[in-house]
Amino acid sequence: MAEMRVFTRSEIEKNDDKDKVLFILHDKVYNVRSFLNEHPGGEEVLLEHKGVDASEDFDDVGHSKDAMELMKTYQVGEIADSERTNKRPKKGWISGYIKESEKNQESGLSFYLLMGGIVLVAVLFFYAY
Numbered sequence: 001m002a003e004m005r006v007f008t009r010s011e012i013e014k015n016d017d018k019d020k021v022l023f024i025l026h027d028k029v030y031n032v033r034s035f036l037n038e039h040p041g042g043e044e045v046l047l048e049h050k051g052v053d054a055s056e057d058f059d060d061v062g063h064s065k066d067a068m069e070l071m072k073t074y075q076v077g078e079i080a081d082s083e084r085t086n087k088r089p090k091k092g093w094i095s096g097y098i099k100e101s102e103k104n105q106e107s108g109l110s111f112y113l114l115m116g117g118i119v120l121v122a123v124l125f126f127y128a129y
């Protein structure tokens with residue numbers, strides 16, 4: 001991951017460096033210049049959001065957990081403390097995380113099943129002898 005920098009919103013807006021396509025997603029700054037051709041949603045939509053806070057539109061698409069992981073590769077910094085919205089991502093955005101917590105519950109459940117199995121074996125063992 002590139003070295004993290006602190007940006008102001010106007011810096012992102014005014015940036016006209018040809019090597020950078022910067023936008024803001026939930027107070028974090030991304031440079032998707034090298035991702036344009038690879039974005040499954042197409043380069044157009046990324047270019048349309050150049051220089052702006054794309055959080056809401058991004059949330060509305062409801063990106064997957066894989067997309068969230070991929071994003072980390074393109075993060076170049078974050079917005080200065082005083083300019084952060086600190087808004088919680090909308091449901092679409094966190095759908096991946098919700099799935100993640102469901103996964104944890106599942107693994108919690110299998111833990112109890114395992115414990116139940118052990119107890120059952122112990123009881124059977126107890127009655128067998």
Ligand code: HEM
Nearest residue numbers: 030040041045049054057058061063064066067070071074
């Ligand atoms: C670093 C930022 C981004 C990354 C890494 C990223 C990654 C992805 C990936 C992996 C997909 C495939 C579907 C999925 O796995 O969710 C996707 C689809 C899409 N993305 Fe992005 N994306 C980014 C930013 C954006 C932004 C700012 C927009 C603007 C609204 C956008 C709009 C879309 C659209 C419209 C689709 C297609 C959804 C569909 O066909 O159902 N993406 N993106």
